[in-house]
Amino acid sequence: DAGVTxxxxxxxxxxxxxxxxRCSPKSGHDTVSWYQQxxxxxxxxxxxxxxxxxxxxxxxxxxxxxxxxxxxSSELNVNALLLGDSALYLCASSLDRGQNIQYFxxxxxxxxx
Amino acid sequence: xxQLNQSPQSMFIQEGEDVSMNCTSSSIFNTWLWxxxxxxxxxxxxxxxxxxxxxxxxxxxxxxxxxxxxxxxLNISASIPSDVGIYFCAGQLASGTYKYIFGTGTRxxxxx
Numbered sequence: 001d002a003g004v005t006x007x008x009x010x011x012x013x014x015x016x017x018x019x020x021x022r023c024s025p026k027s028g029h030d031t032v033s034w035y036q037q038x039x040x041x042x043x044x045x046x047x048x049x050x051x052x053x054x055x056x057x058x059x060x061x062x063x064x065x066x067x068x069x070x071x072x073s074s075e076l077n078v079n080a081l082l083l084g085d086s087a088l089y090l091c092a093s094s095l096d097r098g099q100n101i102q103y104f105x106x107x108x109x110x111x112x113x
Numbered sequence: 114x115x116q117l118n119q120s121p122q123s124m125f126i127q128e129g130e131d132v133s134m135n136c137t138s139s140s141i142f143n144t145w146l147w148x149x150x151x152x153x154x155x156x157x158x159x160x161x162x163x164x165x166x167x168x169x170x171x172x173x174x175x176x177x178x179x180x181x182x183x184x185x186x187l188n189i190s191a192s193i194p195s196d197v198g199i200y201f202c203a204g205q206l207a208s209g210t211y212k213y214i215f216g217t218g219t220r221x222x223x224x225x
Contacts, residue, residue, distance in 0.1 A: 004155075033212065042201050042215030043156070044114040056211045059114060090155050099163060100144065100205060102213060104155035 002027055004093050004105035012111045013081050021076045021108045025093030032074040033102060034066060037088040049074050050096055078110075086112045119202055119216030127224050132189040134219040136202030144205040145185040146213065147176050151198045159200075160187070182207065194223050 005024045013019050025032050031050045035043035045058035049068035063079045072093075078085055088109050092102035119136045126132055136145070144163055148156035160171050162178035162185060169176055173190045185202055199220050203213040 006155075031211075035215075042116050042119075042203075042218055044116075045212035045214070048211050058212060099161070100211065101146065101158065101161050102203075103158060104148075106153070106155045 004091055004103055006089075006091050006105035006108050008108060009106065010109045010111075012113065014113050015081055015083060017081050017112075018077065018079045019081060019110060021078075021089050021091075021110070022073065023076070023091030023093075023105060024073045025091075026103050029093035029095050029103075030072050031094045031096050031100075032068060032072065033092045033094070034074070034076045035090040035092065035104075036060070037090055037107070039087070043090055046076070081112045083112050086110060115214050117202060117204060117214055117216040119219055121219055122217065123220040123222070125222045125224060126192055128193060130192055132192055132196070132221060133186065134188075134200060135184060135186045136204070136216045137184040138204060138214075139183065140204075141182045141207045142185075142204035143182070143207040145176070145178050146203040146205075147174075147185070147187050148201045148203060149198045150201060150218075156201055189221075192221075192223050194225050196221060197223050 007022045033048040034046040037043040047057040052068045065077045068074045088107045090107045091105045094102045147159045150156045160176040165182045167178040175188045177186045199218045202216040
């Protein structure tokens with residue numbers, strides 16, 4: 001039973017560039033949430049996707065956008081990268097009709113130079 | 114960003130000792146989760162709590178959902194070197210939200 005998988009594991013970009021991160025949820029899950037974790041901090045909620053729609057968003061600018069596909073996998077896009085976007089980006093999956101218990105992938109480490 | 118108050122921030126303990134940490138907030142939560150994160154990895158779920166006063170164990174770990182619904186506690190008994198890592202609490206607000214708010218983390222180091 002595959003858990004949550006994320007790709008790539010590491011990424012280096014320069015300021016102003018755009019990046020796309022990918023996530024495949026745990027088998028049987030239909031909901032994907034994205035979090036940003038800065039060094040030494042707890043994860044911060046970016047948004048959650050369910051039924052291919054963004055249904056809740058945290059305090060992140062519009063440069064952060066996402067998508068969910070019919071197979072429940074998801075992408076996180078960040079445009080016009082800033083140095084401050086350097087962080088570990090975590091994907092969590094859950095089952096909407098369950099108790100919203102979120103299981104995390106290993107994350108994508110993004111470095112913006 | 115919004116984070117829950119988690120204490121202690123870090124602790125060094127001897128192998129075999131018991132460990133306690135807690136998470137507090139001024140808001141009311143309907144679910145508490147406890148995670149452990151190791152370097153280069155994502156958070157791994159340890160325990161989930163759903164009701165005020167609930168006490169749940171997972172091996173040597175025991176967590177409690179505070180009676181006021183504003184806090185939660187995690188205890189680790191008879192710590193071993195592999196308990197090293199960062200422990201995070203995460204709460205889901207009672208106001209019909211889907212997101213989890215994470216604590217600031219407790220970094221645990223176990224001295225053999």
